[in-house]
Amino acid sequence: EDKVVQSPLSLVVHEGDTVTLNCSYEVTNFRSLLWYKQEKKAPTFLFMLTSSGIEKKSGRLSSILDKKELSSILNITATQTGDSAIYLCAVTTGTASKLTFGTGTRLQVTL
Amino acid sequence: NAGVTQTPKFQVLKTGQSMTLQCAQDMNHEYMSWYRQDPGMGLRLIHYSVGAGITDQGEVPNGYNVSRSTTEDFPLRLLSAAPSQTSVYFCASSYSPPSGVYNEQFFGPGTRLTVL
Numbered sequence: 001e002d003k004v005v006q007s008p009l010s011l012v013v014h015e016g017d018t019v020t021l022n023c024s025y026e027v028t029n030f031r032s033l034l035w036y037k038q039e040k041k042a043p044t045f046l047f048m049l050t051s052s053g054i055e056k057k058s059g060r061l062s063s064i065l066d067k068k069e070l071s072s073i074l075n076i077t078a079t080q081t082g083d084s085a086i087y088l089c090a091v092t093t094g095t096a097s098k099l100t101f102g103t104g105t106r107l108q109v110t111l
Numbered sequence: 112n113a114g115v116t117q118t119p120k121f122q123v124l125k126t127g128q129s130m131t132l133q134c135a136q137d138m139n140h141e142y143m144s145w146y147r148q149d150p151g152m153g154l155r156l157i158h159y160s161v162g163a164g165i166t167d168q169g170e171v172p173n174g175y176n177v178s179r180s181t182t183e184d185f186p187l188r189l190l191s192a193a194p195s196q197t198s199v200y201f202c203a204s205s206y207s208p209p210s211g212v213y214n215e216q217f218f219g220p221g222t223r224l225t226v227l
Contacts, residue, residue: 033212042115042201042218043154088154090216092209098144098169099209099216102125 002027004091006102013109017079021105023089024071033072034099035063036088043088046074079109113137115219117202123225124192124207127210131224132187134202142205143185147171154173154201160185161208192226 003026013019023033032050036043047056049065049072056063060077076083086106090099118133136151144159156169160179174196176188185204189196200223202217 006227034215041220044214045215045217049216090154092214098156098159099154099214101146101154103151 001091001093002090002100004089004100004102006087006089006105008045008105009103010106011108013079013107015079015081015109015111017109018075018077019079019107021074021076021087021089021107022071023074024069025089025091025100026070027091027093027100029094030067030070031092034066034090034092035072035074036090038086038088038104039084046087076107079107081109081111083107084109115202115204115217117200117219117222119222120220121223123227124189126193128192130131130189130192132189132200132202132221132224134185134187136185136202136217137183137184138204138206138217139182140204140206140217141182142208142210142211142214143179144169144186145175145177145185146201146203148201148221149198157187157200182197192224194226197215197224197226199203 007022034048035046047063053066063074067074086104088104089102117137141162144158146154158177160166201221202219205216
């Protein structure tokens with residue numbers, strides 16, 4: 001059975017700190033790993049990482065895929081209160097017609 | 112483009128009642144899916160569809176039915192609501208299935224369902 005584990009479950013930091021969120025996976029025939037940010041409502045897409053695109057960056061957010069370690073990290077530098085959200089990691093495979101989600105990391109950024 | 116829309120936003124049902132959660136997308140996406148989100152459980156797939164007329168079960172299909180008569184619409188039916196179905200329901204769509212290249216999922220705003 002495909003499995004995605006995120007850590008930590010929750011995190012509280014001060015504005016300006018740098019945070020690293022972790023996602024590890026055990027799946028058959030890995031295809032891609034996706035990061036989503038969920039504030040109050042629907043998850044919104046951040047990054048997709050594949051074998052041909054193992055590093056992505058957008059502003060203060062960046063993500064790396066480590067295919068050897070079967071994991072990914074999401075880095076947020078100079079955090080702001082607007083970064084407070086649940087960050088979800090999901091994995092797709094070459095055969096399954098679904099995303100497998102982790103339980104998410106709840107990030108709270110305080111002043 | 113409205114993206115993915117869901118109705119209603121909130122719903123309270125009594126045990127045994129039935130209802131349909133509506134989902135529509137205007138992006139001409141072939142793949143659509145329904146998830147439920149419960150505290151500490153992440154998003155779990157209920158049913159999905161790879162195109163009009165084709166549906167299949169996800170991880171937690173019991174108590175739910177779906178149909179896909181058009182590309183745009185993918186309603187989720189609760190046959191006989193139970194308190195265990197209290198959850199937040201998200202509909203999502205993507206251009207290709209998760210195994211494909213263009214598999215970024217776009218999510219609707221969600222329906223918060225309470226079953227008493």
